[in-house]
Amino acid sequence: MAALRTDRAGPGPRAHRHVVGDARQPGRRGRPGLAEPVRRPDIEELYHHRRLSLVRLALLLVDDLPTAEDVVQDAFTALFRRHGGRLASLDDPEAYLRTSVVNGARSVLRRRRTVRAHVPHAEGHAPAPEEDVLLHEDHREVLAALRTLTRRQREVLVLRYWSYLTEAEIAATLGLSRGAVKSTASRALDALGRRLEGLR
Structure with a gap:
C-alpha cells in the first residue's frame, strides 16, 4: 500500500489545526501554563484546505474525476445547508465530510450498477487529463x-x-x-x- 501513501500534494488529514493568536492583551501578563484556545475552522477554510484530499479520496472510490469532484461538492453543500458557514453546532466537520463523501461514492456506485444492468456495457473509463495531477x-x-x-x-x-x-x-x-x-x-x-x- 506504499503507493497509496506517497506523493500527496494536499494537506494531510490532521493538518491545519487553527488556533487563535495570543489571547493575552498588550501590557497584561497571561497565566503561565494555559494553552491558547482552539478555534474551529469555518466552512471556507475547510473547503480551501481539505477539498483536494477529499477529491482524491472520492476518486479512489469512484474511479472518475468529474464524479469525484461532484461528490465532494455535494458533501460541502450538504454541510453548509445543515450547519451553516461557521459550523458551530458540529463537533467534527472533517469526520462529517468524510462520511458524506463515502456515502456519496456509494450512491454513485449503486446508480452505476443499475445503469449497467439496463444498458449495453460501455468502454472502460478513460482517465481525464487532470487525473495525472492526482494519480x-x-x-x-x-x-x-x-x-x-x-x-x-x-x-x-x-x-x-x-x-x-x-x-x-x-x-x-x-x-x-x-x-x-x-x-x-x-x-x-x-x-x-x-x-x-x-x-x-
Missing part, C-alpha cells in the same frame, strides 16, 4: 488492484492507507464495529497482495 504512474497497479476488491474492502483500505484514519475512525465513518474493520482490512490486504503479485 501518478506508480499508483496505477495499486488502483487496478483496488478495483477488484469488494466495496467495503476498498473503503476500509482507502480510509486506512490514504486518509490515515485509525480503526475507530474508520468504524465511525463506515458504521462498522472495530472488529469488522480489522477483519475486513486483513482480508482486503490479502486479496490486494495476491492481485498485485499476479500483475508482476
